[in-house]
Amino acid sequence: MRLLAVLIAWLALAAPAFAHTASRSFSAWTIEGARVEGVVETDARRVTQLASVLPQTDYPALLAAHAADRVHVTQGGVRCSVAAPTPQPAEIGMVRVGLAFTCPRPLAEAATTLEVRLFEGISPGHIHYVRVDGAEPIEAAMSAATPTLALSGPAGPSSLIGFIVSGAEHVLSGFDHLAFLAALALLAGSIGRIAWAATGFTLGHSITLALVTFGVVAPVESAVELLIGFTIAFAAAEAMGGGALRLRALAFAAFVLVTPLVAALIGFRPPPAAVYVGAAVFAACAALLGPESSRRHATALAAVFGLVHGAGFAGALAVLKLPQDRIVPALFGFNVGVELGQLIALAVMGVAAALVARAPAPARAWTRDVAAAALLGLGVFWFAERTFLSV
Numbered sequence: 521m522r523l524l525a526v527l528i529a530w531l532a533l534a535a536p537a538f539a540h541t542a543s544r545s546f547s548a549w550t551i552e553g554a555r556v557e558g559v560v561e562t563d564a565r566r567v568t569q570l571a572s573v574l575p576q577t578d579y580p581a582l583l584a585a586h587a588a589d590r591v592h593v594t595q596g597g598v599r600c601s602v603a604a605p606t607p608q609p610a611e612i613g614m615v616r617v618g619l620a621f622t623c624p625r626p627l628a629e630a631a632t633t634l635e636v637r638l639f640e641g642i643s644p645g646h647i648h649y650v651r652v653d654g655a656e657p658i659e660a661a662m663s664a665a666t667p668t669l670a671l672s673g674p675a676g677p678s679s680l681i682g683f684i685v686s687g688a689e690h691v692l693s694g695f696d697h698l699a700f701l702a703a704l705a706l707l708a709g710s711i712g713r714i715a716w717a718a719t720g721f722t723l724g725h726s727i728t729l730a731l732v733t734f735g736v737v738a739p740v741e742s743a744v745e746l747l748i749g750f751t752i753a754f755a756a757a758e759a760m761g762g763g764a765l766r767l768r769a770l771a772f773a774a775f776v777l778v779t780p781l782v783a784a785l786i787g788f789r790p791p792p793a794a795v796y797v798g799a800a801v802f803a804a805c806a807a808l809l810g811p812e813s814s815r816r817h818a819t820a821l822a823a824v825f826g827l828v829h830g831a832g833f834a835g836a837l838a839v840l841k842l843p844q845d846r847i848v849p850a851l852f853g854f855n856v857g858v859e860l861g862q863l864i865a866l867a868v869m870g871v872a873a874a875l876v877a878r879a880p881a882p883a884r885a886w887t888r889d890v891a892a893a894a895l896l897g898l899g900v901f902w903f904a905e906r907t908f909l910s911v
Contacts, residue, residue, distance in 0.1 A: 543646045543693075545638050547591075550653050551671065554623045556600070559608060560587050560638070561616040565909065569642050580607030584617045590637040593621040593671070595630050627672040634669045636662050645693025647686060659850060661686030680853040687857020690833065691865065696748050696902055697829060701865050703755035703895045704825075705873070706888060708818040718866060720819035724826020725833055726855055732834030733851050739831040743791040746906035748832055750776065750799050751825040753899025758806065758814040760892040769807030775900070776800040783908050790907045833858055 543566065549558035562583065570582045584605035593600040600623035610616035623632060639646040650669060652658040660669050660682045691697050701721075708717040731737045757768050777800045780790035790796070806814060814821055833854070876887050 543639070543643045544649065545646070546649045546651075547636070548651045548653070549634070549671075551627050553626045556593050556621040556623065556627070556632075556634070556671065557619070559616055559618050560591065560605075561610060561614055562638070564613050564615050566639065566643065567615050569639065579615045580617060583607075583615045586638065587617055587619060590640065591619060592635045593623065593632060594635060595623040595625065595627075595632045598624070600624070600632075630672070632671045634671050635667055636669075637664070637667050640664050640667070645689065647689060647693075657846070659683075659846060661689075663689055665689070680849055683850050683853030684857040684860070687833075687854040687859075688861035688864070689857070690854075691858055691861030694832075696752060696898075697832070698865055699895055699898050700748070700752045700755065700825070700829065701862065702869060703752050703759060703892070703899070704818070704822055705866065705869055706759035706892050706895070707755050707815060707821075709815060711870075713815075713818055714866070717818040717822040718862065720821075720823035721826040721829070722859060722862070724823040724828075725830030725858070726826075728827045728830025729834045729855060729858075730851060732831055733847055737831075739834075740791055740795075742906065743795045744828060744831040746791065746903050747795065747799065747828045749899050749902030749904075749906055751828055751899070753896050753903060754803060754806070755814075755821070755825070756892045756895035756899055760889055760896065766807040769803050772900075773800040773803035773807070776803060776903070779904050779907050788908050 545560060545562035545566070547558050547560045549556055560583070564579055567579045567583050570586050584607055587605050588602070593602070600621040602622075603620045605617045605619050608616045608618050623630070634650070634652075636648045636650070638648055646663065648662040650658070650660045650662060652669075652671060658669070658671075662669060663686070666682070666685065701718075704717050704721065705714050708714040728737075732739060753772065757772055760768070776796055780793065780796045783790045876884055879887070
């Protein structure tokens, strides 16, 4: 039954494998009189999703056509004229296009709005980060729920509120973070342990979020993404019942080492080998420590894994390249939003757990093991998928 649940999870949930941090884009804009000029950038992997919508294979052309259709500047209810988007040089793995709008009147004289609906209906949970350099600098996070931003005229919600909303959306739309929280709750077991584990996770991701945002550390994004998959699989495997925990942990450690070797042999370029060696050693040590070690030390484990997830959260802020004097408010708002999203997710899981607790003991054990197996399958899938598709 466990193996069947894993297989079902692999097949049914393969589509959203990119889960969350990869689904973002960024734009920077300047305002001069009646002109609004900017660049829109996202990663090449995200642009591949457009290939099923637009019949092209040229990534810059795909993004240019998509941006022309989904990015608009409106003044007085009328769309400003726009020049054809132009592809621009970008870093390896990224795609960038330039946009230029001309409005009827200078923006200082008329209410003007930027509308961005990139990847709406294509990439669930997509977040677009905006920086506007003008008389009053603006930083904002936009999504399908908040696709417009006032460039001039009456002010919209404050940047702080925008970052709080962005942080909450980042967690609640990130299937991999939600899966980790579920696996962590299964591993911790009791309400008290779950609360302490959630505290450890908060501490861990807050530390890394701050370090990355302030530029103290610069993690490799592809490595962070696959390690998030590792944390889900590890926590789920530790939470699963049965007497073969050590065997599962050793098998998982072997899988972690073999996956990048296979990827390299067939022509892919996985992240640095040290990432896989470190993860495999971690899994092997858990096997040697015994079946109850992870449960007893769930808080410490959550804090360590929180460091990894915090690097994933930080990627959402890093793309903004905020000036030093505006980093702290953005960091504070985003972190508050992350905590709100985490509390909402845990509350929903708590309700589900309370309902399961009313079932007979055999049914509770069966439900727990099936849920753990499904999460294990997701974590393994994301780990392997991000190894083979890393850029």
